[in-house]
Amino acid sequence: MKQIVIDxxxxxxxxxxxxGFTGKSCVEESRFLKELLGKELARQxxxxxxxxxGKTCVxxxxxxxx
Amino acid sequence: MSxxxxxxxxxxxxxxxxxxxxxxGLQFVRNQKTxxxxxxxxxxxxxxxxxxxxxxxxxxxxVRVPGAAYEVGVVRKxxxxxxxxxxxxxxxxxxxxxxxxxxxxxxxxxxxxKREARLKGYRVQQAKSVKGxxxxxxx
Numbered sequence: 001m002k003q004i005v006i007d008x009x010x011x012x013x014x015x016x017x018x019x020g021f022t023g024k025s026c027v028e029e030s031r032f033l034k035e036l037l038g039k040e041l042a043r044q045x046x047x048x049x050x051x052x053x054g055k056t057c058v059x060x061x062x063x064x065x066x
Numbered sequence: 067m068s069x070x071x072x073x074x075x076x077x078x079x080x081x082x083x084x085x086x087x088x089x090x091g092l093q094f095v096r097n098q099k100t101x102x103x104x105x106x107x108x109x110x111x112x113x114x115x116x117x118x119x120x121x122x123x124x125x126x127x128x129v130r131v132p133g134a135a136y137e138v139g140v141v142r143k144x145x146x147x148x149x150x151x152x153x154x155x156x157x158x159x160x161x162x163x164x165x166x167x168x169x170x171x172x173x174x175x176x177x178x179x180k181r182e183a184r185l186k187g188y189r190v191q192q193a194k195s196v197k198g199x200x201x202x203x204x205x
């Protein structure tokens with residue numbers, strides 16, 4: 001299930017976590033919250049961010065020279 | 067899980083701030099142009115960023131806190147609202163609102179998220195967590 005989890009501490013710190021999204025849709029889906037609440041200080045991407053339709057995309061860089 | 071973001075909270079909606087005050091039992095007073103504080107800047111703590119000593123005590127709106135002698139000033143600047151307040155112990159604000167008026171900021175963030183998420187069709191669940199409040203939005 002797709003969920004957005006927002007933790008708000010007693011000192012006003014906000015952390016947003018998207019769950020169940022694949023690919024970049026998580027960023028789009030949670031954008032409105034960031035615009036509502038203020039400035040994004042830090043973002044940590046997880047494995048699911050790099051998945052398309054449930055499959056992980058792995059980019060391999062081949063050494064072509066040397 | 068897809069990504070995790072940390073957000074620096076900005077107050078940009080007055081109606082939500084008013085609702086947040088109500089949820090904490092505070093009185094939001096529109097158009098009150100001064101707020102009660104010690105009355106003189108002693109220079110022993112840094113001023114809020116972007117404000118000078120002359121700005122202290124002046125506001126666009128104010129928040130009255132039951133049991134506290136001092137008030138919180140709400141100042142509009144650059145399209146955002148800033149909270150100015152004196153945390154001196156005898157003023158009673160820190161006791162009621164926590165360090166940095168964190169409880170008021172927390173209530174504002176909760177209210178802001180709940181209102182907008184419901185407008186967008188999300189189902190909102192609220193629960194207490196170890197460090198504060200957790201909201202879970204789902205379609």
